[in-house]
Amino acid sequence: MRKWLFRGLLLLLVLGVVGAGVGVWVLTRPTIDTVGRVTFDREVAVPPLAASRVDGAGRRVFDLRTQAGESDLGRGEPTATWGYNGAHLGPTLRAKRGEQVIVNITNQLGEDTTVHWHGMHLPARMDGGPHHPIRPGATFAPQWRVDQPAATLWYHPHPHERTEMQVYRGLAGMFLIDDPATGAAGLPHEYGVDDVPVMVQDKAFDDDGQLSETGRFGSEIGILGDSVLVNGTPGPYLDVTTSLVRLRLLNASTARIFNFALSDGRPFTLIGTDGGLLDRPHQVQRLPLSTGERAEVLVAMRPGERVVLRSGPPAPEGDFAMRRFQGGGDRFDVLELRAAATLKDSSAVPAKLADVPRLDPATAAEHREMEFSTRDINGRRMSHDRVDAVVTRDTTEVWTVVNGHGTPHSFHIHDVQFQVLERTDGGPVPPLLSGWKDTVYLPPHEGYKVIMRFTEFADPATPYMFHCHVLRHEDEGMMGQFVVVEPGGSPRLSAHHGHGG
Template sequence: MRKFLFRGLLVLVVLTVVGAGVGAWVLLRPPIDTVGDVAFDRALAVPPLAESRLDQDGRRVFDLRARAGQADLGQGGATETWGYNGDHLGPTLRAKRGEQVVVNITNELGEDTTVHWHGMHLPAKMDGGPHQPIRPGTTFAPHWKVDQPAATLWYHPHPHERTEKQVYRGLAGMFLIDDPATDVASLPHEYGVDDVPVMVQDKAFDDDGQLSENGRFGSEIGILGDSVLVNGTPGPYLDVTTSLVRLRLLNAATARFFNFQLSDGRPFTLIGSDGGLLDRPHQVQRVPLSPGERAEVLVAMRPGERVVLRSGPQAPDGDFATRRFQGGGDKFDVLELRAAATLKPSPAVPAKLVDIPRLNPSTAADAREMTFSTRDINGRKMDHRRVDAVVTKDTTEVWTVVNGHGTPHSFHIHDVQFQVLRRTDGQPVPPLLSGWKDTVHLPAHEGYTVIMRFSGFADPATPYMFHCHVLRHEDEGMMGQFVVVEPGGQPQLAAHHDHGG
């Protein structure tokens, strides 16, 4: 008996010591910091503009094929990835306001997928949410009229409970909308030259150079990688040939929050957000973006100089748990800008960009409150059989969206762009949130009151989504549904739609 008790005590002591060691390591390990350690030895890959054709009805037709492949992600060999029309990521789709578009999406994966048009105003049946699964070997052809201001949008999968995995493996691409009425001709516009997509993602790799899908120990937000890719390129540099370069920043990570800035501390010019250009340019030193958010910035360059786009710690840094477990203290070198010895002069940036009509809260038909906490919204997880909000077509609503606890969240809504009315903590609304938005970071215990108008489409049987764009949170239930109905209409939810060939 004494021997048994001694062995038990010995095991308890060992477990206590080991547990204390693991706990100390978790609490004391330094944040990830790649500043000064990135070689910047690869030219930035610029996603090709997707080929398109006009059909007999004058519609612009694109073709996308979701497939598995292999890509060089800087691990000394081939990494297994997924992509559209290639091994990793997808081409940039581009269309003009007023065009009818069709996208033929063929699923060559071994599981269901969807394609969601993030930031796009379109009918619910074309939105690509979890209600429109594309079965393996089949094709879905969503079609709609592009009818919104010039903007930087993107597309990615949105299947039920598998969005994080599919985006992380590489299914993502940009969708640019052109519209002379809501753009500025004097801004940089030559795609891939002075107007460059910058799709930023973090990745974790295992010892074999393959993508690791394990979450960081202690993380409540999913996969946090220690390597950053831009347009799928590790250690990228961009050769700049003009005095101004326009960067279309997209946080395409599944969980990580980036805080972009320049290595020498110089300001850059913020000109656009999720839904298009701002009313005027703003000089800023940081652009924080949560997953799914976009920003357009102009960087002024001098001949022959080099400057690095970095992601610094979140500002403000957040609480201890955010810094330690959610990546809030991590720092990355992201992209090196290399100016040529001689630069082509760029036109001056005008003091006025575009007019943004402001929505009037006094005309709101309804006001709603949404609290995001754990994996719930207002205490309820996603249920495909439940409608969380019934919205009347051609009405305006005011929503207050709040983070109810300490874990970082974001708010994304399908179909509409919103305007931020105020912060719930009473602080001023920053320039990045002064224009049209579809995604916004919800800091711990804080949030925003936003206003939006639901125009154009009504469908009582097919819902749109609103959810946290931290994709693991979305997959685990932090998502709700709303339907848009004609005046006096009621929801009539249908079953999931299959899309065969």
């Protein structure tokens, strides 16, 4: 009996020592820091513009197929990836305001997927939410009229409980809207030359060079990689041939927050955010972007110089938990800009970029409060058969969206763009949040009051989504549904269904 008691006490002692060791390692492990350590030896890939045609009905037609493949992500051996019309990522779709578009989406994967048009104003049944899965082998052809200002949008899957994995494996692409009325003709606009998409993603790899999907130990926000790709390119550089280069930044990671700056500390010019151009340019030195957010910036270059776009720690010094467990202390070299010996002169940046009419909170028909905490919104997790908000068409609403605990979240709403009215802590609203937005970062214990107007597309049977764009949080239930109804209408959800399955 004494022998077994001794062995039990010894086992508890060993487990205690091991547990303490693990705890010390977690608390003392170094943050990720690639600054000065990246060999920029590959020209950054520029996603091709998607081929399109105009059919007999005058619609611009695109074709997308989801597929599996292998890609060179800099690990020596090919890495298994997913993509649209190729092995990894997808082409850039481009359309003009006023055009009717149709996108034929064929699913060649072995599981359900969807395609969500992030930032697009369109009918709910075309939006690509989780209630409209595309079955393996099936084709879905959403169509809508593009009717919003010039903007940098993107597309990605949104399947029920599988969004994080599908985006992480490579399903993502950009959708650019052109509009002469809000295009600011004096800005750089030659795609891939002085107007360049910069899709930034972090990845983690296993010993065999394959994508690791296990996530970082202790992380509450999902996968945090130790490598950064731009448009799928490791160690990327961009040859710059003009005195101004326009970068369309997209944080297409599943969890990581970036805090962009230039390596020599020079300011750059912020000209646009999620929903389009700002009313005027702003000089900034740092630009934080959470998952799903976009920003358009102009970088001034001198002949022959090199400067690195990098990401500094996005969390403040005092936030130990976020810096240690959520990537808030990590630093990355992202993209090297290499100016040619002779640069073509760019036009001066216009003092006025676009009209951004302000929505008036005094006209709001409804005020709502949304608290994001753990994996819930207002204490409830996503349910396909529940409507969380009923919105009347042609009305304005004010939503207060708040992070109720210590883990970072974000707020994304489908169909509409919003404006930030104020911070809940009373602080100033930064230039990054002065224009149209569809996604906004919610720091721990902070939030925003936002205003939006719901026009057109009343459909009591088909919901739009609002959710946290930290994709693991979304998959685990941090999402709600709203429907837009005619005045006096009420929701009547249709059955959960797929397309062509």
